[in-house]
Amino acid sequence: MDDTELNKSILSLDVGTVRIGLSIASRLNYLTRILPAILNDDNFASNLESIIIQENIDSLVVGLPRNLSGEKTKQTIYVEEFVDQKLKIFNLPVFFQDESLTSVKAEEILRNYKKQYTKADIDSMSALLILEDYLKSLDDKK
Numbered sequence: 001m002d003d004t005e006l007n008k009s010i011l012s013l014d015v016g017t018v019r020i021g022l023s024i025a026s027r028l029n030y031l032t033r034i035l036p037a038i039l040n041d042d043n044f045a046s047n048l049e050s051i052i053i054q055e056n057i058d059s060l061v062v063g064l065p066r067n068l069s070g071e072k073t074k075q076t077i078y079v080e081e082f083v084d085q086k087l088k089i090f091n092l093p094v095f096f097q098d099e100s101l102t103s104v105k106a107e108e109i110l111r112n113y114k115k116q117y118t119k120a121d122i123d124s125m126s127a128l129l130i131l132e133d134y135l136k137s138l139d140d141k142k
Helices: 044-054 074-090 102-112 119-141
Strands: 009-015 019-026 032-039 057-064 094-098
Touching (some): 009 074, 009 119, 019 044, 032 119, 057 074, 094 119
């Protein structure tokens, strides 16, 4: 990895019909952090573009929902169409990562903090779990 790649980051998205949870990891050390969720509305593309530029994003990881049998669901199709219609414009590589039960795990983690949290917090924590699973899969391939 050269110096320009070391300054890049990976952005993870937990796509929902109302909000998009976000999390980021540095290519240098894979340290992850949660970003505030953004609305899935008419301003989505410009809001995401600002994040991509500000955070020096070079690839996207998108959580792909499936049912417990691993089959596609209505939400799977929604996410795939979302990627084709709303993410292709950024001309970045997009990687899908299984997001099985991430929302359940995310809510459990947030509940353990014993502080109030919102649905947007759950979405971004889910994006973090999706990103961590993706990074682990990269390590497993080494």
